[in-house]
Amino acid sequence: MKIADSTFGSKYHVDEKGFYGRFGGAYIPEMLFPNVDELQRNYLKILKDPAFQQEFDDLLRDYVGRPSPLYFAKRLSEKYKAQIYLKREDLNHTGAHKVNNTIGQILLAKRLGKTRIIAETGAGQHGVATATVCALMGLECVVYMGSIDIQRQAPNVARMKMLGATVVPATSGSQTLKDACNEAIRDWINNPVNTHYILGTAAGPHPYPDMVTRFQSVISEEIKKQLLEKTGKANPDYVMACIGGGSNAAGAYYHFLDEPDVKLIAIEAGGKGVHSGHSAATTQLGKLGIIHASKTLLMQTDDGQITEPYSISAGLDYPGIGPLHAHLYETGRATFLNATDEEALQAAYELTRLEGIIPALESSHALAKLAQVAFKPNDVVVVCLSGRGDKDMETYIRNLPGNTGGNV
Amino acid sequence: MSNRIDQLFAGKKTGVLNIYCTAGFPELNDTLPVMKSLQQHGADMIELGMPFSDPLADGPVIQDSSTRAIKNGMSLKVLFEQLKDFRQQIHLPVLLMGYLNPVLLYGIENFCKKCAEVGVDGVILPDLPMDEYETEYKPVFEQYNLHLIFLVTPETTEDRIRKIDTVSKGFIYAVSSSSTTGKDKDMGHQQAYFERLNALQLTNPVLIGFGIKDKATFEAAASHSNGGIIGTAFIRAIENTTNLDTSIKEFIAGVKHN
Numbered sequence: 157m158k159i160a161d162s163t164f165g166s167k168y169h170v171d172e173k174g175f176y177g178r179f180g181g182a183y184i185p186e187m188l189f190p191n192v193d194e195l196q197r198n199y200l201k202i203l204k205d206p207a208f209q210q211e212f213d214d215l216l217r218d219y220v221g222r223p224s225p226l227y228f229a230k231r232l233s234e235k236y237k238a239q240i241y242l243k244r245e246d247l248n249h250t251g252a253h254k255v256n257n258t259i260g261q262i263l264l265a266k267r268l269g270k271t272r273i274i275a276e277t278g279a280g281q282h283g284v285a286t287a288t289v290c291a292l293m294g295l296e297c298v299v300y301m302g303s304i305d306i307q308r309q310a311p312n313v314a315r316m317k318m319l320g321a322t323v324v325p326a327t328s329g330s331q332t333l334k335d336a337c338n339e340a341i342r343d344w345i346n347n348p349v350n351t352h353y354i355l356g357t358a359a360g361p362h363p364y365p366d367m368v369t370r371f372q373s374v375i376s377e378e379i380k381k382q383l384l385e386k387t388g389k390a391n392p393d394y395v396m397a398c399i400g401g402g403s404n405a406a407g408a409y410y411h412f413l414d415e416p417d418v419k420l421i422a423i424e425a426g427g428k429g430v431h432s433g434h435s436a437a438t439t440q441l442g443k444l445g446i447i448h449a450s451k452t453l454l455m456q457t458d459d460g461q462i463t464e465p466y467s468i469s470a471g472l473d474y475p476g477i478g479p480l481h482a483h484l485y486e487t488g489r490a491t492f493l494n495a496t497d498e499e500a501l502q503a504a505y506e507l508t509r510l511e512g513i514i515p516a517l518e519s520s521h522a523l524a525k526l527a528q529v530a531f532k533p534n535d536v537v538v539v540c541l542s543g544r545g546d547k548d549m550e551t552y553i554r555n556l557p558g559n560t561g562g563n564v
Numbered sequence: 565m566s567n568r569i570d571q572l573f574a575g576k577k578t579g580v581l582n583i584y585c586t587a588g589f590p591e592l593n594d595t596l597p598v599m600k601s602l603q604q605h606g607a608d609m610i611e612l613g614m615p616f617s618d619p620l621a622d623g624p625v626i627q628d629s630s631t632r633a634i635k636n637g638m639s640l641k642v643l644f645e646q647l648k649d650f651r652q653q654i655h656l657p658v659l660l661m662g663y664l665n666p667v668l669l670y671g672i673e674n675f676c677k678k679c680a681e682v683g684v685d686g687v688i689l690p691d692l693p694m695d696e697y698e699t700e701y702k703p704v705f706e707q708y709n710l711h712l713i714f715l716v717t718p719e720t721t722e723d724r725i726r727k728i729d730t731v732s733k734g735f736i737y738a739v740s741s742s743s744t745t746g747k748d749k750d751m752g753h754q755q756a757y758f759e760r761l762n763a764l765q766l767t768n769p770v771l772i773g774f775g776i777k778d779k780a781t782f783e784a785a786a787s788h789s790n791g792g793i794i795g796t797a798f799i800r801a802i803e804n805t806t807n808l809d810t811s812i813k814e815f816i817a818g819v820k821h822n
Binding site: 181187189334345 | 623
């Protein structure tokens with residue numbers, strides 16, 4: 157694969173100052189300036205180095221198992237009366253799209269001479285993907301994870317520990333992804349020289365949103381190629397993806413951003429309903445502000461305090477959204493929908509029974525909205541199946557209708 | 565138009581003691597009593613924290629104080645209400661320190677105007693980028709005679725320190741080590757950094773902050789600069805107090821004397 161070239165000038169790509177429209181930037185305290193400045197000055201140079209690209213490609217192919225299949229979901233297509241393809245990021249090593257980014261960032265960290273890696277994690281997928289590449293490269297790894305998430309994602313905590321990572325509970329605030337992110341940033345402030353922060357989503361200070369998006373852009377690059385082979389069509393009619401911070405969506409959209417015929421659909425976590433007071437649907441509930449050093453849409457009180465979001469899915473339980481997505485929302489380039497906990501659960505049970513694939517709860521939010529879009533029978537719809545559901549088995553079993561395993 | 569921060573440094577070149585306290589802490593209506601005690605017992609400057617839910621540059625002690633202040637009901641609106649007539653009692657320079665998000669939502673211009681109305685002299689917003697301040701907000705701050713104070717750290721390059729010196733007004737906040745607030749890093753290691761700062765002969769006075777907690781650390785800081793800023797240690801001293809004024813008196817005596 158080829159890491160996407162610089163696309164300054166395109167309406168939907170980052171500009172020289174790190175903004176997408178009015179969103180983005182690097183609102184960092186001075187203590188982080190040297191670290192972030194070092195990344196800003198070096199990331200494109202490193203990403204474009206042919207030797208870097210070669211190493212990245214080789215690892216994605218031989219270690220991650222790429223390209224991930226683009227699978228035509230026949231029974232799902234019959235049900236929703238469209239041509240539905242699943243981009244199988246769930247089949248990647250470690251079980252989600254997250255590893256595309258951690259492979260890229262660990263190679264970058266090595267080139268910057270860093271010896272210690274830190275990361276935040278929500279559902280644990282990014283933590284596992286980071287612990288994995290640190291084991292691969294023999295680097296020290298510290299993962300910050302909200303105390304509540306440590307309880308609800310126990311299998312991933314065990315995996316990270318087995319891989320040699322230190323998992324540090326974030327006990328402040330809502331004790332979820334936002335707070336894990338705060339703690340990781342604080343660690344970075346305290347360890348400015350030897351440490352690289354592998355941020356897991358397309359959020360945070362510039363250049364993270366662009367850097368993470370470029371590493372994830374392999375998803376849409378493969379979709380384009382695979383779709384042409386399978387259907388003869390250059391582009392799909394729809395690309396659908398779930399959004400927390402938005403890295404799988406950014407990757408799935410990337411090569412279609414400037415193709416106006418491709419409809420982009422983003423699905424946020426509605427929680428118990430957008431207006432229930434228990435939701436993580438940022439575009440519906442958020443206002444312009446600054447979270448984790450990025451100017452974007454975020455959920456906050458009238459006094460500017462960041463509020464605690466809610467979703468059944470730990471990976472979408474974030475009160476902000478990456479600046480690219482805020483821009484796609486504001487410009488109308490992408491359509492934003494949201495799925496409730498219940499809808500996501502039902503979509504997961506449905507995919508399991510129709511296709512024999514147990515999806516991650518996060519990805520199930522995207523699947524849940526197949527019913528809401530008015531497709532034409534020949535429409536080609538690609539859903540990014542960002543992760544597998546192993547980590548969510550306890551939730552799935554607990555919520556199984558009747559809990560008998562019978563009548564799903 | 566003169567600013568109380570400039571007046572202070574015009575008359576006092578060494579040993580300036582700036583104390584940080586989160587507004588609305590320990591109790592909502594303690595903001596003014598804390599300021600009165602600080603003034604009475606010998607602080608030279610007061611830095612009031614505008615509490616924020618996600619204070620990235622702060623350690624757990626100041627974050628907990630912010631969480632408590634927010635629970636107490638503190639907000640920018642409430643703070644400006646509390647500060648409405650504070651200049652009838654407080655003559656020390658007063659800074660507001662906080663994060664950009666609540667200020668943006670309040671409106672930068674509105675915020676500056678309010679600061680000027682009640683008599684605030686300066687502002688510290690660690691996550692406001694210097695470039696953005698220069699291109700978008702500087703005229704507004706200047707219009708209201710409000711000094712914006714920037715930070716430098718041991719990792720800040722000389723070029724950038726010089727640039728910060730031209731943009732910053734009032735004084736420069738020198739973070740003593742690469743850390744969040746309240747970390748106990750050995751100040752001895754910062755000797756070379758303090759000396760480097762000193763040798764630059766900056767236009768602005770310099771106050772050293774982070775890691776200052778007692779007489780020894782304050783004196784170490786003061787010997788290399790115009791003075792020091794204490795936050796975490798002060799919050800600890802008053803968080804569980806039964807007598808605010810006595811605790812503040814003892815704390816300042818401990819820093820200034822033995």
